[in-house]
Amino acid sequence: MMLRRPRRNRQSEAIRNLVAETQVTVKDFIFPVFLTEGQNKKIAINSMPGIYRFSLDNLLKEIEECLNLGITSFAPFPQIEESSKDKYGKESYNTKGLYPSAIREIKKQFPEACLFTDVALDPYSSDGHDGIVENGQILNDETLEILGKMALAQAEAGADMIAPSDMMDGRIKYLREILDSQGFTDVGILAYTAKYASAFYGPFREALDSAPKFGDKKTYQMNPANVREALVEAALDYAEGADMLMVKPALAYLDVIKTLHDHFDLPIAAYNVSGEYAMIKAAAANGWIDGEKAMVECLTSIKRAGAKVILTYFAKEFGSKQ
């Protein structure tokens, strides 16, 4: 006699839904969107089918469509013209520059849209690195002052949360203090707590022309071999005042998501990055997998592992198929 038959709880759609432990919804998402100069632009990114670089006018339309689908949160990333880049990324804190102007306009038209803005040097750096480069070294502390100015420019423009993505030391404390000292105590910080030196960022770097001009990012981004080191990073970000802890990429790091979830009581976020999106899209385009099912399965796995907040390029597609 078989007294326990787990299949009974799988026998109908209704029962399967009742016992489902994880349900992904659009409310879990932050949608990363790409911004470029100019007007009436919607430029396809080859390696990310369905994702575009938008000029501000078109980005506003895209955001409106997403809000109508129930997507409330966005992470805009700017593509900066090569001529505006320099060694110190000075354009990053030009309050009239592409990015702060766009943040201001988005918040003006859609105050309900929650904006997570990127605080990092790489889109603005002529070296394509996340820090100031001196004699081939990526400087840690010297980059802080620029990041502070950048964060303030974004907070003044209306950012809801800033997201320092460079994965270097002492970022959260420095930025928390600067924001507080200027009265931005309500502007939150999403910490890129465990950001790995990953091959899965390729399509993103293509989208922003932000690949490093020399070397790699291994002296600041984490070694994919490590998970205990993520706990060290998380303890620092927690102590320094982070509001959410993020793991990036997501799919090859589900154990890291789970570990942070089990050790810290802050909301855990995960960045389902460009290469992860591209892989599913490419396989689906070849008819090798069912893209929609693979999308839902991957997003569910990220949430199941412990991420409550998911940055994903699938946000709009998921929302429109609900």
Ligand code: PBG
């Ligand atoms: C860099 C940054 C990267 C991503 C977001 N911010 C790439 C990098 O470290 O070079 C990648 C996101 C993605 O691949 O979707 N500040």
